[in-house]
Amino acid sequence: MLTTLKGLVLRERSLGDNDKFLDILTDGSGLIEVLARGVKKPNSKNASVSQLFCYAKYCVSESGGRYTLNSAEPIRTFYSLSEELERFALASYFAEMTSFIATQETPNNEVLRLILNSLHFLSLKNRSLLALKSVFEFRLMSEIGLIPNLIGCCECLRYSAPQMQFDLRGGRLFCEMCFGTRDMTDVVPLDMRLLHYLRYIALTDMQKLFNLNIAREYLVPLTNITERYAEIQLDRRFATLDFFKSLTNGQIL
Ligand SMILES: [Zn+2]
Known part of the structure; x- marks a missing residue:
């Protein structure tokens, strides 16, 4: 047939x-x-x-x-992606992550849309690689139902505070007061700017997703958080990610 x-x-x-x-x-x-x-x-x-x-x-x-x-x-x-090794490595990471998810989940056209858009912006060469990485990693989690609760503190529901604690494993936020002296691993502090970026990536319309403008000093902290969140939630580390990181070696690209 x-x-x-x-x-x-x-x-x-x-x-x-x-x-x-x-x-x-x-x-x-x-x-x-x-x-x-x-x-x-x-x-x-x-x-x-x-x-x-x-x-x-x-x-x-x-x-x-x-x-x-x-x-x-x-x-x-998207053959032009192979002209530059860093771009190719990042695209390969997107592809490996998507394959991993696609074998476990029921078909989801939003995931296809997300990777097509990501490859499009990656080949345009007018976006930071780290910004694209953060957007892809975190939005993918959101598209497959692993979206954290970013509305507010999980105990007192406070929407904003100078600093919140993001529990990467539990997918929830704590304000400083409610977090208190808890001894938890896999928790990262978020200022309001980081929280805004995460909320935007997880929740905005796909059409506006790539309009997010991330301040340069936030590119590394944000991408570290989205990467760890994805790794913890999927319980999986990707070889293509290690390859990308070995090429960029901490540079802000
Ligand atoms: Zn609270």
Whole structure:
């Protein structure tokens, strides 16, 4: 049976001399593995649509839950990401994280939209890499239902205070008074600016999500928090993240 699905290639694996397996995050059917025959031959009509970060309309034949690529029409390619190693590493981290989530969750088109937007802004080169990383990590948690309660202090409901404590494991806030002398691990202090950024990323409309302008001195603290939050909530550390961090080495990019 032939089916047409819009999707983004999150991973490609070589199979012999000529073929590839593609992991494609699709609109409506979640993550699927597609066998792409002959696409490593330079004259293959499907060579360009069988590459990492290609977003296309894929016509596939399905039989017993296995998909084989028939033809495809590219919609958007993000090949320019491979021109710069840091950008490519960050895009690979987004792809690895998305694949991990997509194998566990039911299909969620907002996740596809989030990664497409993130790759778009990453390839435009007019956004800070750390800002894009924070937005992606934290919004992804929000899209898959791991959104923390950022409304206010979890005990007294206070909406703002000069400083709040963010419990990364419990996904909740404490004002200083309610936090008191608790001895908890995985808690980070937030000033109102950091809290504003987190609320914005988790809750604003997708259309406005990437308009967030993060002050330079907040890029590192914010990205450390979103990274730890995602790592704790998913209970998973990604090799592509370690690679990205080894390249940037603490620089503010
Ligand atoms: Zn309180």
